[in-house]
Amino acid sequence: MSVRTGELSSRERILIAATALSKEVGPAHISLDAVAARAGLSKGGLLYNFPSKKRLIEALVERHLREFDDALRKLEADHSECPNALALALLELVSCEEPVHKPHASGMLAAIAEDPSFLDPVRGYRRDLLDRLIASSGDVASALIVFLAVEGLRSMQLFGTDTLGASERAAVFARMKTLLRVPEPA
Amino acid sequence: MSVRTGELSSRERILIAATALSKEVGPAHISLDAVAARAGLSKGGLLYNFPSKKRLIEALVERHLREFDDALRKLEADHSECPNALALALLELVSCEEPVHKPHASGMLAAIAEDPSFLDPVRGYRRDLLDRLIASSGDVASALIVFLAVEGLRSMQLFGTDTLGASERAAVFARMKTLLRVPEPA
DNA sequence: ATTACTGTACCGTCCGGACGGTAATGTCAA
DNA sequence: TTGACATTACCGTCCGGACGGTACAGTAAT
Structure with a gap:
């Protein structure tokens, strides 16, 4: 303080x-x-x-959640005119070269290692996110696909398993946008 | 023996x-x-x-990989007539109620906790899988989307974050099949 | 006087791993 | 068929070290 x-x-x-x-x-x-x-x-x-160690790890999780949410809200505001602003923001957040959550990845692993229930707040946050995504999208199925793909990319980044090349990431990103019927900006 | x-x-x-x-x-x-x-x-x-503990954990990872691959190959054989057999098999494998990999989830977490490099064999396996998926699919982007979504669902099951309901899972499954241009079986 | 520490000394517990047995089950030559 | 030895699959104990946490006296800045 x-x-x-x-x-x-x-x-x-x-x-x-x-x-x-x-x-x-x-x-x-x-x-x-x-x-x-x-x-x-x-x-x-x-x-x-x-x-205590417990408090330290809780702080690790809180910080991750806070910074992820801040970054997401900022990106969402950039697309406020678009109906699929949230989905777009999510896609941008995870597919950029240095996502906000990447530096926190190993801290999250430490939390899981200590006790998976440290991630309960994260679970809650994700479910809210999914609900918002479904609500903001006309099509439930494509909202779910976007959510799962984002979750997949995030988990690969979490484990350092991010075997996708930049071109592959770009291809998914583009295809996902057409899935959401968002016109390409050029 | x-x-x-x-x-x-x-x-x-x-x-x-x-x-x-x-x-x-x-x-x-x-x-x-x-x-x-x-x-x-x-x-x-x-x-x-x-x-040693290291050997024990390696065995945990090997067992997971072996059983996952066995189950996948079995499902793939069931769709051997279809060009997207692998993608279909993957989708079925992760979207069923009790996937083979689910009971091993906490064992995998133990491996990550001990040392994330225990998952190197898993990384290799996944990349091979992705390459096979891309090769067997005409469309790279949709292969990637399927792969990422599968990975997302798997990671949610791994963390016990599987907040999707059965109907939601079914919806993604169905949509993914149309993405792959697989005709509905009735 | 309060805040935000430092540094040291401890305590009880737990943990990986090494090690010396040992009982049961072969194997095989005399 | 019997004694001699080998192998397998385990038991139970011990040790050196690390770990989380406590306690507390001191200090420098505000």
């Missing part, structure tokens, strides 16, 4: 450190000691910011 | 126990002690069958 400088807050540094460590040593092996050292503070300092 | 009786082998029991424990205590918290106890043998006995 301060930080006037351009420096990152301790909380932020800790979250970043936990994510990085998860990628380096495996999601199941992030220890408080290691996270603290990586974030450049003492274990006491870490425990001051997050009173 | 024996087992004439109808009983499960120790290896099998261990694999089942590890998967069940992963679901119960969280993928990061399966210990050799607990797995052994659950499988009804001692830790020494477990280590006899799998000389």
Whole structure:
């Protein structure tokens, strides 16, 4: 609740450190000691910011959800004139080269590793998203296809299994837009 | 290398126990002690069958891959007359109520938790699958969409995030078949 | 005086793995 | 057919180390 400088807050540094460590040593092996050292503070300092490992991981999930939603809403606003704004925003969000959620991927894996129920908030968010998508689209089936494809691309990014090339991603993106009967912008 | 009786082998029991424990205590918290106890043998006995935790987890991944591939090939054979046999088989495999891979889900999470690189064989398999799918389909874009949607459904099943209802799953399935220009069977 | 830490010292627990048995089941030569 | 040894499939214990968390005294800035 301060930080006037351009420096990152301790909380932020800790979250970043936990994510990085998860990628380096495996999601199941992030220890408080290691996270603290990586974030450049003492274990006491870490425990001051997050009173338990559970809280730390919850924060990881909350941060991911918040940043994902912010980015999505911004993109949706860009297409506010279009009836399929949400679907379009989703597609853009996941098919760009550096999606907002990608840096958080290994942190999410750490949460799953610790206890899959940490993802309950994510489950809720996704279902809401799907409902909004269905409501905003005339066609339920194509809304579902878009949702599933987005989920597929996201999961591949989560596991680092993103074997699709840029051209392939572009092809799906284009086809998906025709599926939604969105005219190409040129 | 024996087992004439109808009983499960120790290896099998261990694999089942590890998967069940992963679901119960969280993928990061399966210990050799607990797995052994659950499988009804001692830790020494477990280590006899799998000389290290790493080997145990590798076996979990191999088993998943093998059973998935078996099931897929069987379904593919059922549609051998159709040019999109592979795509159809994939869709059927993931959209049925109890997919073969679902019971293995928490075991896969345990593998990811321990070290995401355990999934390297899975990555390879998926890329091959995608290539076969593209080759067998005239249209690259729709092959990609099917692949991504399948991957999305699979990841939802993996995380227990499978919020889709049966009717929704059926709707996507049907739409996907028209995408592939497969005639409805009645 | 409060906030935001640092640093050290601990505690109890758990964990992977090594290891030394051992009972049952072959195998095979004398 | 019997004794000698090998192999298989396991048991139970032990150890060194790591981990989450606690406690607490100190400190520098506001």
